[in-house]
Amino acid sequence: MNVAVIGGGMAGMEFVRHAYKLPVEITLIEPKPVMVCQALLPELLSGKVDEDSLCADIGEFCCKTGVEFVRDRAKCIENGLVITEKGKQVEYDLVVLAVGAETNYYGIEGAERTHNVNTLEATLKTKKALNKAEDVIVVGSGITGVEVALELAEMGFNVRLVECMDRILPTFSPKVSNFVYNIMKKEGIDVRTSSAVFKVEKDGVVTNRGKIFGDMVIWCAGLKPSKFVEYLDIPKEKGWIKVDEFLRAGRAFAIGDCAFVKIDEKIATKTALEAEMQAKHVAENIKRFLKGERLARYRIRSSIDKPIAMIMLAKNRAILVYKGVTVFRPMRLIYKIKKLAIERFLRSFI
Ligand SMILES: Cc1cc2nc3c(=O)[nH]c(=O)nc-3n(C[C@H](O)[C@H](O)[C@H](O)COP(=O)(O)OP(=O)(O)OC[C@H]3O[C@@H](n4cnc5c(N)ncnc54)[C@H](O)[C@@H]3O)c2cc1C
Structure with a gap:
């Protein structure tokens, strides 16, 4: 066959x-x-x-x-x-x-000219563009947006995170959102929730709450x-x-x-x-x-209502969301476990 x-x-x-x-x-x-x-x-x-x-x-x-x-x-x-x-x-x-x-730009004017981290090539391009930037706007606060914003803050960029919903990480529980929000505030990230981007311009993004200025925009707002x-x-x-x-x-x-x-x-x-x-x-x-046997039904492990995720929070930190339970500490150990799991996964292809 x-x-x-x-x-x-x-x-x-x-x-x-x-x-x-x-x-x-x-x-x-x-x-x-x-x-x-x-x-x-x-x-x-x-x-x-x-x-x-x-x-x-x-x-x-x-x-x-x-x-x-x-x-x-x-x-x-x-x-x-x-x-x-x-x-x-x-x-x-x-x-x-x-x-x-693929990256979803939702037909928003100018969005296709933004940067992203959805592929290796796009990330390398984004990394290069960062050389000329100081103020970076990250659009979308799912896992990718949050991780990118915190990495950039650790690198010393002024970061503005823009989210159209009323809290970051909107697909997770409010407890997770609040925990990560507090870390972001401590790291100096300017978090703008309830702000829907409807246009991307050379010097920033236009939202329903006014213009947010920045040197470059990293689009982490969704897939299609x-x-x-x-x-x-x-x-x-x-x-x-x-x-x-x-x-x-x-x-x-x-x-x-x-x-x-x-x-x-x-x-x-x-x-x-x-x-x-x-x-x-x-x-x-x-x-x-x-073998001529009946096919087996699939069992979903990580569903939208009960996701499983390890969210990296820069500075070698991560938290674990396991269905209804969130493990907030020890963040360095959770980070290490995530890195080990990835290493192990990649090694299985050598
Ligand atoms: C920045 C980022 C961070 C992430 N972090 C996490 C995380 O921490 N934890 C987690 O669980 N998930 C994470 N994810 C999601 C996870 O990476 C994806 O769910 C996973 O890669 C999906 O695997 P896939 O094979 O379906 O898609 P991909 O890994 O994207 O692979 C699709 C492949 O198909 C190829 N392809 C596309 N079109 C064609 C075509 N017409 N013909 C032939 N080939 C084609 C592409 O070149 C690509 O290699 C993250 C995703 C991103 C972008």
């Missing part, structure tokens, strides 16, 4: 790691040479980690595991073929979609499905690939950020943990399928 995997990010690579020993021929289609652990991108910005320590070489891993690596971007899938931008055609019996997500997903003729929910309880979307499987996973009224978060678990689950379901 030929299995095509589209996307060699965390979900795609983790799928390959779990599936390469199965009696299937795997082809991984990914335009980039490395898998990037995005959780470390805020620390790449501040120079605490370098490029090498957050990447795994896809070509080497595929070579070691006997997986064919097509270094190209998938353009479309048609009649059992993945067609890439350079015109390569990959035949498959089963396709695993793991194409991640990629163009590739937009053109796929499969079930969707708000543009994301809608999967069933077996992580199937029509005749494909979809995992990681590109998938909308709703099971028993719970919706999976778009996190590394979920990407890893979904990847492992699909590999196991393919194994069951090959």
